Amino acid sequence: MNQALDLGLDALSLASIYFLAAIGLAITFGVMGVINMAHGEFIMMGAYTGYVVQQVVPDYTLSIIIALPLAFAVTFAAGVAMERLVIRHLYHRPLETLLATFGISVALQQIAKNIFGTQARPLTSPAWLDGAWVLNDVVSISYIRIAIFVLALIFLTLLLFVLNRTRLGLEVRAVTQNPRMAASMGINPDRINMLTFGLGSGIAGIAGVAIGLFAKVTSELGSDYIVQSFMTVVVGGVGNIWGTLAGATLIGFLQKGIEFFNPSNTLAAQTYMIIFIIIFIQFRPRGIIALKGRAAGD
């Protein structure tokens, strides 16, 4: 019983990490349909932003408070630049987008290596996040995982709010559903695409700060998350945020489950997981939360 609870909590916190990592992609890939292989590098950029801030601001609490919006700003700018320079010339050409962004991903990793070296850089969490919430001998959960869970919830709410309740969100949805008609209604699709891509990238940056708090910050940080992020979005159902939540939950629990039955062999665990997902997609090609009704074009 305790063990199950412990495993469940573990899975839940893994799910919130995947959710955080994937939510930016849920916008750029899920909403806009851009296959951005450099998404992981935006996460990495966010994490390094956090590291740099900590070099300047010694107070760990304050530095995290500064790092979160700054990471957003940095990766938002990087995303906007990338959209303007590369992506916008490649809309509706997925293969070329994939290759171009893969190239950018490799280049960004190399740049990070040149600037920060190959050794892992620490991103230290403030002391009040150090402990763990101990329920009993077996079950405990570190505060940092709780913080990440809370952060994931905040993001979910914030993003749902932006997409469904704000003017920007309305224009984003209009442009993604029918860019030509959106333009005829007076919406500038170029501007919206740029902002949307920036938003997705900026969120990846914030996720990077959170992930950097428990993972080692290296130039390869991003590539550790890119596959899981795409899986999360695809399994959850492209084009909606709830789907990403469902996808992250499924993948988090699945991974912990497989690891539990097969503790020593992580490679095998990865393989089982990918097999499961391939099978899953055969049965539910539109993901867990598929859009329904005449509107979805059935």
Add this chain to the structure above:
Amino acid sequence: MLQTKDLTLHYSGSQILYGIDMAAERGQVTCVMGTNGVGKTSLLKALSGTHHRSGGSYTLDGEAIAKPPAHALARKGVAYVPQGRDIFPLMTVRENLETGFACLPREERFVPEQIFELFPVLKEMEGRRGGDLSGGQQQQLAIGRALIAQPKLLLLDEPTEGIQPNIIQQIGRVIEYLRDEGKMAIVLVEQYFEFAYGLADEFFVLTRGAVSLSGSKASLTKEEVMASVSV
């Protein structure tokens, strides 16, 4: 209000429109007629900026229009109800209407009651997704949506296509109402002859991408117009 001179249009090399001279005035319905594939939709695309003309001039209210992006033309007061309606399928009826706010300053961003008076069904269906509406309801939504920004030029591409008679009548009444209000010029592309003839003040008949007949209702007999559009 609207004037084109010698307007031409190409799709990647093949010419579709040949030297269109056309005009439309406020408070009038200018009807563009012609058989399938003569270039009626292409003409509206040129006027709405969704596919730019390749030559000729285009003026709106005396202002020469270069080739601005479609959203800039929309902000100049050109509203477009395309053939096929192009409703945003996953957005609610209300949200579809609100897309038109992009042309309005912040303090004018509300859906005028008038739109629901013209199309009561939009009020009933306010929270329904656009893609779930019937064809007739979608057409009403497309017209309502075009009116949000109080345009000075309204472009309607075959609003009766695939729509049942009572809704067609209703759409006809709305067009009459808008004409009599006198705030906008209405360009109506239509193949349903009786409907178009009943509403039109001016005619432009296209044949293979060129104007083959034009004139006011008074200057042309019904038989003349009918003969010019029959194959």
